[in-house]
Amino acid sequence: MSVSVQITQSLGGFTLDAGFEGEGGVTALFGPSGCGKTSVINAIAGLSRPDAGHIRVGGHVLFDSSKGIFVPPHKRRIGYVFQEPRLFPHMSVLENIEYGRPMQSHSTPMDGGLAALGIDHLMERRPRDLSGGEAQRVAIARAIMSQPKVLLMDEPLAALDDARKSEFLPYLQALVARTSIPVFYVSHAMAEVAQLADHLVVMRDGRVVRSGPLAQILSDPAAVADIGVREAGAILNVTVARSDAGDGLSELSCGAGRLYLPKVQASDGETLRVRIRASDVMLSKDKPDGLSALNILPCSVTQLHEGHGPGVAVALRSGSVDLMARVTRRSARAMGLRAGLNCYAVIKSVSVAPTDMGGRGST
Numbered sequence: 001m002s003v004s005v006q007i008t009q010s011l012g013g014f015t016l017d018a019g020f021e022g023e024g025g026v027t028a029l030f031g032p033s034g035c036g037k038t039s040v041i042n043a044i045a046g047l048s049r050p051d052a053g054h055i056r057v058g059g060h061v062l063f064d065s066s067k068g069i070f071v072p073p074h075k076r077r078i079g080y081v082f083q084e085p086r087l088f089p090h091m092s093v094l095e096n097i098e099y100g101r102p103m104q105s106h107s108t109p110m111d112g113g114l115a116a117l118g119i120d121h122l123m124e125r126r127p128r129d130l131s132g133g134e135a136q137r138v139a140i141a142r143a144i145m146s147q148p149k150v151l152l153m154d155e156p157l158a159a160l161d162d163a164r165k166s167e168f169l170p171y172l173q174a175l176v177a178r179t180s181i182p183v184f185y186v187s188h189a190m191a192e193v194a195q196l197a198d199h200l201v202v203m204r205d206g207r208v209v210r211s212g213p214l215a216q217i218l219s220d221p222a223a224v225a226d227i228g229v230r231e232a233g234a235i236l237n238v239t240v241a242r243s244d245a246g247d248g249l250s251e252l253s254c255g256a257g258r259l260y261l262p263k264v265q266a267s268d269g270e271t272l273r274v275r276i277r278a279s280d281v282m283l284s285k286d287k288p289d290g291l292s293a294l295n296i297l298p299c300s301v302t303q304l305h306e307g308h309g310p311g312v313a314v315a316l317r318s319g320s321v322d323l324m325a326r327v328t329r330r331s332a333r334a335m336g337l338r339a340g341l342n343c344y345a346v347i348k349s350v351s352v353a354p355t356d357m358g359g360r361g362s363t
């Protein structure tokens, strides 16, 4: 399902001038606080009206200033999940969810998406008796109960602590894997985005600075400055060869060979996404010997990108997999790094954070 957004809007002293195309699935709007992410999804929801441009989702034109089209919010069939669950405190979970059901509808929504949220056992409770993560899952259930054509999520994990976020993410992953409706997911946390999104829209100061398939942008060395040097890194699709390889590690197989990384919560044979941050990859011209790192992958340099700081982003190809490393200019010079050079990428097992492992393996 195609998505096309091209809008300009003056909001007080702030100017939104944002455009991107997508193919449905999960589109993440990523960028620092105040860059305009919420303003974009408010425009998609119809909660605000851009000054000019268009918003098309699938075959539906929601807004087109040149044709005078502005579909009012209640006719857009949008599900909106906010940072806080915003449940009705006097209603049970079931009543809250049923509130989202359109009148005359008796069907259960969205390809079993509701089942993915794991809230069956909570139906009789009041919102005050739910944890933050449970309440947010109920809020999502209410949103999908309306059988929306588009699901908007504005930092749905923002109010949860790190432990609750890790618990919550698998539910979101299961949900987006089961739904066919386009999801717009606002976040400034790349770990979340990397696990969920198919497409990435990077925003800054009201503008879109990058837009495209997630894996492609994250492995593009020229995009490092826009993503952030700490966040940049490749997404690998891996298959779990041995979930428990001993010593708290899992053995994972990917197009670059075998990787040993901190134990994943997944069964043998499952496919997962793993984000390998550029700052966690070291390079060596010769095959390292006697090194403590378990993951040493032969690769060749495909591209170098110098930023304004001391770092150089190095795009690498290992087997059928793209990786990225970030080294200092000084190291790059000393090693004679250039496109075509064969070298070894060294990934320290324990440096890969658990939050970077376990997303849907499908990008």
Ligand SMILES: Nc1ncnc2c1ncn2[C@@H]1O[C@H](COP(=O)(O)OP(=O)(O)OP(=O)(O)O)[C@@H](O)[C@H]1O
Pocket (backbone or CB within 6 Å): 011, 012, 013, 014, 031, 032, 033, 034, 035, 036, 037, 038, 039, 040, 188
């Ligand atoms: N109705 C409005 N009137 C004036 N300024 C507005 C209005 N709506 C948004 N803004 C301003 O537009 C800018 C972008 O806000 P927006 O909420 O879209 O950013 P964001 O990227 O979602 O930020 P955050 O991650 O902090 O939620 C901010 O500077 C905000 O103050």
